Amino acid sequence: MxxxxxxxxxxxxxxxxxxxxxxxxxxxxxxxxxxxxxxxxxxxxxxxxxxxxxxxxxxxxxxxxxxxxxKVLPGSVVKRRIDEMAERIEADTGRKPGKKQRKDMKDQAQLELLPQAFxxxxxxxxxxxxxxxxxxxxxxxxxxxxxxxxxxxxxxxxxxxxxIHTALAPSTAMAGWLLAGATHAADGEPPEAAIEPPAVFTIDRDCELKAPDESKSVVRYARHPLDTDEVRSHIEQGKRPTRLALTWNGRVSFMLTEQMVLKKIEFLDGVHEGQPTGNSRDADEAFDADAAIATGELIRLIPDLLDALGGEQQPGLYAPVDAPAALPPRLPDTPASDEPPPWE
Structure with a gap:
């Protein structure tokens, strides 16, 4: 749902x-x-x-x-119509339309084409x-x-x-969780920036890391172990997690973003256990059951996620915890690349 x-x-x-x-x-x-x-x-x-x-x-x-x-108007279609209009004006007046006139022509072309648009x-x-x-x-x-x-x-x-503001920025928390996981796998001493993820969350196998500097370099992992020295090295060198796949209580998997958006939500098999499937339920029964399951699971997941990020801050009292020295500053919201990640 x-x-x-x-x-x-x-x-x-x-x-x-x-x-x-x-x-x-x-x-x-x-x-x-x-x-x-x-x-x-x-x-x-x-x-x-x-x-x-x-x-x-x-x-x-x-x-x-x-x-x-x-209405969907492809730019190429609009441009072709503007060129036709410009050619007619040039043929009639002997001069090419100026910038302002072409802008007016664009508005006219869109108005003419909208009734035919998909x-x-x-x-x-x-x-x-x-x-x-x-x-x-x-x-x-x-x-x-x-x-x-x-x-x-x-x-x-x-x-x-x-x-909603939380004490920890999502990217800071995600970096800490990844550092803790890599440290456990190597059986070493956890760095100061490591944060143990709450027991109700497990880290899955998809992640995106971005550099906040002018290089804007991006590393993406898809269906790949994340408790590795390589991931730890990327974080210690300055890259920050912008997306991380998580599972809550073995019931709901999702991708957490640096803006605290949940993407790719999936309800796992045990959630629907005991529910009728296929043609054995009508549309109304299906809607009611799916709505009850989705809202019932997610309304319990959300407070656990807020707690994992240090707790919700009261409006007007937002004072996020500073990232540890081992982590770089937060990334700007502008994406480093237009290329979609492999899981999109």
Whole structure:
């Protein structure tokens, strides 16, 4: 049900109200793009049923789904249309269009081509845990999550969220865990920066390390042991973990990023034990069961993860623990390479 998870803290100034949330969703239902509309966003039924309920309460959790539809206009098609327009102007006037005129031509070309453009739809599952005061969004990027937050803010009076801060930056904690693992494997003395991972988490076999300096060098491991001298050497030389594969309690595996985003979430075999499979359950039973399992597991995983990162800091009191001297400063958010990691 969830593949990625961006986690936010609901502001204490907003009191969750299911009726108000349902009313706001009904007022912002999804409508496909019009002929010249480049993008449209709105709520659809989480169960995938036409005209279904837009907010589904399951076990004390509220599930929603934002649909984003966008017209796809390839740049080459727009450029070809601009060139045609420019050639016509040059033939009529004897001069080439200037920079400002070409910009106006681009706007005109896009307007003309939008009715013929293909559309792409992206569904974003949204999960509100009112008792825990959390908002979770299944999105591949913060830009997509912002679309959810914007729509909720517009529709709900007083709605706001706050970023979650932890005492340890995720990259600092991940580096410490890797150093501790490599030290145990070599049966040596742990360095000062080593941090024992909590017992509920195990380190898996995928990792990405980046250098924070101008070299922007990247090392990626896929399905590879990480408790090695080679990994330890990369960290001690200055590279920082930006992604690390973990498993929680033998039940949920995921990739933790330096922004504390959970990616590639997978519920392991034991989680679904005893659940009917295949055609033995209808769509509603499947949705209810999957939702109960996903929210039930993840709502226990999240506090364990926050504890593993030193605990959540109160809003306005964010004072992250400094990285030990053996570790370099945090990386900027800009990626070192456009090449996707092998596990994407």
């Amino acid at each position: 969830f593949k990625n998870l961006l986690i936010y803290r609901l502001a204490e100034t907003w009191q969750p109200d299911l009726a108000a949330l349902q009313e706001a969703a009904d007022a912002a239902t999804f409508i496909p793009c019009g002929a010249t509309q480049p993008i449209s966003a709105g709520w659809v039924a989480p169960r995938g049923r036409a005209h279904g309920t837009l907010v589904e309460p399951v076990g004390g959790h509220w599930l929603m789904r934002l649909m984003v539809e966008q 559309t792409r739809q992206i569904g974003l599952p949204v999960w509100i845990a009112p008792e825990q005061g959390l908002l979770m969004i299944d999105a591949a990027s913060t830009a997509r999550a912002d679309e959810v937050i914007t729509l909720l803010t517009k529709g709900l009076a007083g709605f706001s969220i706050e970023p």
